[in-house]
Amino acid sequence: MDPEKPAVLFTEEVIRRRVAEMARRISSDYAGVEDLLLVGILRGCFIFLADLSRLLTVPRSVDFIAVSSYGRVTTSTGAVRLIMDLRTEISGKHVLVVDDIVDTGYTLQYLINALKARGPASLKTCVLLRKRERLKTNCEIDYLGFDIPDLWVVGYGLDYANRYRTLPYVGSVKT
Ligand code: IMP
Numbered sequence: 001m002d003p004e005k006p007a008v009l010f011t012e013e014v015i016r017r018r019v020a021e022m023a024r025r026i027s028s029d030y031a032g033v034e035d036l037l038l039v040g041i042l043r044g045c046f047i048f049l050a051d052l053s054r055l056l057t058v059p060r061s062v063d064f065i066a067v068s069s070y071g072r073v074t075t076s077t078g079a080v081r082l083i084m085d086l087r088t089e090i091s092g093k094h095v096l097v098v099d100d101i102v103d104t105g106y107t108l109q110y111l112i113n114a115l116k117a118r119g120p121a122s123l124k125t126c127v128l129l130r131k132r133e134r135l136k137t138n139c140e141i142d143y144l145g146f147d148i149p150d151l152w153v154v155g156y157g158l159d160y161a162n163r164y165r166t167l168p169y170v171g172s173v174k175t
């Protein structure tokens with residue numbers, strides 16, 4: 001692939017401000033909760049979760065889960081597979097699933113169902129980006145950063161063929 005420079009969609013500053021707003025909302029909604037567990041979906045969540053979690057003012061812990069879609073290049077087929085499970089028992093806990101981006105929604109929907117079956121006290125979702133016109137499920141997002149058009153976006157944790165994850169901004173590339 002040629003080393004194309006992504007076209008900026010959200011600058012570092014715009015992301016920083018939005019993540020801070022989301023952290024304030026979440027902190028206020030979970031005020032008084034003693035056992036909030038942030039569940040990050042690897043690998044795309046890692047930078048968003050790092051920034052968001054450090055801005056929260058409520059007690060929280062962090063765990064990770066990894067999933068992959070069968071046969072995906074840049075489109076989800078709908079088949080999702082758990083490749084690394086949580087180390088934390090979530091029954092009775094307040095769980096907030098943190099993801100980088102919702103495209104079709106199959107991944108998040110699968111995880112919501114799988115985690116709900118374990119009996120958490122509550123389960124909500126926090127997602128930085130959503131491609132609204134691509135959604136194929138009605139998976140609920142409780143905290144959303146931005147709606148974006150149908151573009152392939154990279155940076156701030158997101159990749160294209162494992163590249164661009166550590167770009168400080170979110171940009172789009174041609175696929
Ligand atoms: P979904 O199951 O179709 O919602 O796909 C969700 C997952 O696909 C995300 O968590 C990302 O890992 C990946 N993904 C979808 N769209 C993009 C994108 O534009 N850039 C980078 N990763 C993406």
Ligand code: MG
Pocket residue numbers: 041042043044045099100101
């Ligand atoms: Mg992801």
